Amino acid sequence: MILAxxxxxSDGGVHQNIxxxxxxxxxxxxxxxxxxxxIEKAHAEDRYGDVLVDTAKSFEIYHExxxxxxxxxxxxxxxxxxxxxxxLRPVEExxxx
Numbered sequence: 001m002i003l004a005x006x007x008x009x010s011d012g013g014v015h016q017n018i019x020x021x022x023x024x025x026x027x028x029x030x031x032x033x034x035x036x037x038x039i040e041k042a043h044a045e046d047r048y049g050d051v052l053v054d055t056a057k058s059f060e061i062y063h064e065x066x067x068x069x070x071x072x073x074x075x076x077x078x079x080x081x082x083x084x085x086x087x088l089r090p091v092e093e094x095x096x097x
Contacts (some may be wrong), residue, residue, distance in 0.1 A: 023058040023061065026068035030080065 025032040042050075070080060078097045 024069040025063040026065065026070070027081075027084075030084075 020078055023032060024030075073096075074081070079097050082092065082095055
């Protein structure tokens with residue numbers, strides 16, 4: 001049933017931010033998924049939607065990444081570099097803080 005819901009497009013699965021949280025990218029400051037994850041097959045006692053996350057370890061890694069990131073605003077008041085393209089690129093004025 002679960003596989004049928006997923007294949008049929010009515011179930012998107014577990015949101016990626018719950019499975020493994022985002023971290024600040026040191027160059028762009030954007031939220032990115034640059035970490036390794038470990039995925040296991042479901043166990044007999046697992047239920048649909050179960051997610052186990054070591055939040056203490058995640059928070060520790062987040063702070064390590066945060067030390068690498070530069071504080072905003074960037075050069076010339078930029079929030080993100082103009083050269084960094086995005087799928088839905090905002091107008092240029094939105095890149096400034």
